[in-house]
Amino acid sequence: MSTTARRVSLLVGLPSLFFLAFFLAPMTVVALASLTDASGNLTFVNYARILLDQYHWDVLWVTFRIGAITTIACVLIGYPLAWYLVRIVDWRPWRRVCVILLIVPLFTSNIVRSFGWMVLLGRNGLVNDSLQTLGLIERPIRFIGIELGIVIGLVYILLPFIVLAVGNSVADVDPSLEQASADLGARPATTFWTVTFPLCLPGLMAGAVMVFMLAVSAYVTPALLSGGRITVFSMLIFQQYSSVFDFNYGGALSITMLVLTLVLVATAGRVGATKGA
């Protein structure tokens, strides 16, 4: 009994220690910095500077808009893709190849992949070249430095997360439920919308939340693909830490972002839960 207890405490204790040391402790440092001024006195000036300034709200709006569009695009592309992989592909080796193709990019750094998109989307890049050869456009379209460019980069990087989350929940749907629905006279579309899709919702929501969080907190992809013309919130944070060295204001920016993102996700979760029920 005592050995079991010891094992359990070890199993729980080690991850908790890890969490404390590498997550909670740095977070506390940031939070404390955000509540103090340069000489260490307690103050709310840093937060006032952010929240009372329309500029920061504008940047937040841009950040969350890019995050939302990325999430919607990921859902629209990811859901059918997951469906294809789980329900349509019969031949196992092909399914494996597809999954590997989906996951392999995750092994490459974001920086490299964003550089790749800079080349593809550039003035002389593959995308503009092809569009011009096809005669669809006369002058190169500018992708770098507009929100569309950032969204393309983010969707590419975040798509695997939603496909894997949705894929699991599609695979978990019991086919007999769909058969029962068909037996009772429902058309395939009705079965899908009333039986299958609601059953996949938890997976879809989990994937969407993950994508949204990663999209609003992304730094490298927006920094490179914005061409320095669009500012998202993570770039403001990075600037304070890397270039201005104001860790107090930077800390306050980080906490603001964290709290607002959590609030948004919690709200979305609640909305999702009511829909699913």
Next chain:
Amino acid sequence: MKHSSYLAAFVLCSTALTQPAYAQSQSITVGWYGGNWGDAFRACVAEPFTKATGISVSAEIGTSTVTLSKLQQQKGSPTIDVAWMDGGISELALAADVVDNLDAGAISNLSNALPESVYKSGSTTYAVSTGYYSLGLTYNTKEVKEAPTSWNDLWKKEFEDTVTIPSPSNSAGVPFIMFLSQIWSVPEGDLSETFKKIKDLKAALFFDSSGAATNAFQSGEAVIGAHFNVGAWDMADKGLPIGFVVPKEGAWATDARLHLVKGTSKKEAAQKFINQALTPESSACLAEKLYLGPSVKGVQVKADVARKLPWGEKGSVKDLKLFDWVNINEQRSKIVDTWNREIARK
């Protein structure tokens, strides 16, 4: 009982293993940058140092800012003995009280350095330069037939949407804005005129990292703009059609500096390392590998290297616009903020 005998055995074993090793070879830890910079520092300074003294060098790789924050966290018992940090960060390191005085008695080659390369604050020598690099006009020689001569050429109609300059997230961003203000005679107290002109610039992108600038020139996204001589010539050496000129208004420049970390337990070895970096051989080697303008007096380099140095073909350190970093650091927060509101926003 059992435990203590284990412990004793362990202590014995570990002393047996580490003791002779410790006696044989000493080592120091040097903080330097990644990529071709780190490679050059190793080849030009660390290797000759180890050869001469038998002291091995382990590298702690990071950008200047990262090194500074490490030093701040390790204050009192540092694990880094010598650190390279760029101009600007060097002054912040002094203010943070993490760097020690460079003693001319212990570092005899300090007298080899150019007078402007030895950085003093009161009676403390807090840093010494190991080479200069500049932010000059870089252009694609295929698309720009006639070499540009002025920074104002970036505003020419023919270069619309193909220009790149650094953003304030880059270490050169803030000083570059002050440099432009100076050549346009905009008063330092009110930079609104400078920002107005930058707003008119039809830029392809504002780069955060010099890697992003290199990428933009490589892919043809940028045809002309500001880039470091180190990065520009690196591209040219790889066969890309890239040219680099110091315009008639001059080029803003800064340097990579060496610092002795305060509180290091290996002060003597660290001083010897800095001494090695200030030899004409090491300085010439850095000039050849990175095109850093030598900070050591009388260093001779090959003609092909000389034209790639930060001051251009015929210049010298006198032609570089080296700004007072303390002044730049004071304006930093305001300039970044104005840039965010005026430029980095559609």
